[in-house]
Amino acid sequence: MQAPDRNGKxxxxxxxxxxxxxVFLLHGTPGSRLGPKPRTFDLHKLGIRLIAYxxxxxxxxxxxxxxxxxxxxxxxAAIADALNLKQYSVVGRSGGGPHALACAALSPDRVAxxxxxVSVAPPDAEGLEWMGxxxxxxxxxxxxxxxxxxxxxxxGALLAxxxxxxxxxxxxxxxxxxxxxxxxxxxxxxxxxIRDLLLLNYLSAVGERIEEADVKGQPPEPxxxxxxxxSFREPWGFQPQDIQGVPVLLWHGExxxxxxxxxxxxxxxxxxGASAVLQPSAAHFAALPALPRILAWVRDKAF
Numbered sequence: 001m002q003a004p005d006r007n008g009k010x011x012x013x014x015x016x017x018x019x020x021x022x023v024f025l026l027h028g029t030p031g032s033r034l035g036p037k038p039r040t041f042d043l044h045k046l047g048i049r050l051i052a053y054x055x056x057x058x059x060x061x062x063x064x065x066x067x068x069x070x071x072x073x074x075x076x077a078a079i080a081d082a083l084n085l086k087q088y089s090v091v092g093r094s095g096g097g098p099h100a101l102a103c104a105a106l107s108p109d110r111v112a113x114x115x116x117x118v119s120v121a122p123p124d125a126e127g128l129e130w131m132g133x134x135x136x137x138x139x140x141x142x143x144x145x146x147x148x149x150x151x152x153x154x155x156g157a158l159l160a161x162x163x164x165x166x167x168x169x170x171x172x173x174x175x176x177x178x179x180x181x182x183x184x185x186x187x188x189x190x191x192x193x194i195r196d197l198l199l200l201n202y203l204s205a206v207g208e209r210i211e212e213a214d215v216k217g218q219p220p221e222p223x224x225x226x227x228x229x230x231s232f233r234e235p236w237g238f239q240p241q242d243i244q245g246v247p248v249l250l251w252h253g254e255x256x257x258x259x260x261x262x263x264x265x266x267x268x269x270x271x272x273g274a275s276a277v278l279q280p281s282a283a284h285f286a287a288l289p290a291l292p293r294i295l296a297w298v299r300d301k302a303f
Contacts, residue, residue: 003053003082008062012053012079016043021299022088024076024103025052025291029095029232030163030173030225032059032204036197036288038295048295051088053079055099057224058205067227070237072099073106080110089298091115093287094259095228098122098236101271104246105238112302115249115294117287118256121263122240123233125270133260135180145233155229156221163206163222170199170207181283182255188285197288240271247301248274251294253282 002009013033020043027035033052037043043050053075056064064071076099080088089112092100097119104114121128131139144155165172174189181189189195206222248271252264261278268276275297279286287294 002060003079007056007064007067009060010053010056010062010075010079011060012051014049014051015040016046016048016050018049020044020047020049021302022049022051022080022083022085023295023298024079024088024090025050026072026076026090026092026096026099027052027055027058027201027205028093029228030058030205030222031055031095031201034059034204035093035201036194036291038292042292043295046292046295046299048299050295051079051083054205055224055228057222057227059224061224063223063227065227067231068234068237069098069231070102070106073102076103077107077110086110087112087302089113089115089302091117091291091294091298092119093117093291094119094284095232097259098232101240101243101248101267102236102238104248105240105242108244108246111246113247113249113298114243115251115298116267117251117290117294118253118259118284119250119263119267120232120259121266122236124235125263125266128262128266130263133257133262135177135257137177137180138258141229142233145230152226152230156226159225159229160221163225166202166205167207170203171195173202174198180257181285182257184253184255184281184283185285188283188288194285194288240267243271243274247298249294249297249301250274250276251287251290252276252278253284253286254278254280255283258284
């Protein structure tokens with residue numbers, strides 16, 4: 001399904017109980033509306049109407065050049081308008097986490113509750129060494145993008161190669177991250193069901209946007225992926241401490257090397273009244289099996 005937006009079309013899907021409580025699930029980076037989610041049976045048991053969409057530039061959504069994290073709140077509101085939803089909750093995992101916080105900060109009249117799961121903190125987070133403790137692959141990529149003057153040609157070429165590898169073999173991204181993953185992450189992604197969902201997610205994110213290569217014969221740039229990374233390192237368009245009156249859950253694995261735990265502690269210290277849940281034995285991908293509990297939390301806090 002598609003919702004109109006002033007910057008183009010937004011592709012979205014729905015699962016679960018059509019009469020249940022509406023919750024937007026915001027995908028990671030790279031990702032798509034087809035990313036990992038609880039089974040339909042479990043969503044019905046939870047009484048959840050789950051809605052997910054492709055952020056601009058991913059999957060079937062049109063690109064929004066120069067988008068900021070704050071624009072995620074407008075995207076979600078546009079889909080909610082198309083569905084005639086006056087109130088809803090949001091859950092963002094990994095790269096979706098900052099966008100969930102944007103919804104809580106900028107749409108407090110419509111967002112009843114929010115969860116940011118294994119999220120990064122803003123690039124201007126005072127006192128935080130932003131790339132401290134990150135996996136080397138993340139450090140390398142983000143180092144190409146000095147704040148306010150990102151080298152988009154360099155990062156675009158790198159991600160274009162990664163996207164082409166995903167198109168040829170969807171498991172290539174997980175394979176490339178395998179050495180950096182702590183044992184807790186390897187255990188999660190070895191689950192056949194979760195792994196299949198992740199591979200579908202990555203392929204949908206970049207594989208459905210086959211475009212003409214440029215005249216130099218380079219693979220097409222994965223615009224959603226590039227725009228996500230740039231948006232995380234530029235000012236978000238709001239401050240987490242701006243969130244007032246919206247219940248917020250922060251969920252994190254202490255062993256996370258893709259969104260280090262220092263980001264979790266910074267957000268917990270700066271979002272008024274946030275509920276902070278830290279799992280000592282978990283890492284980044286443990287957020288996937290935890291989704292049913294997180295969805296139950298936002299549902300319950302909405303009433």
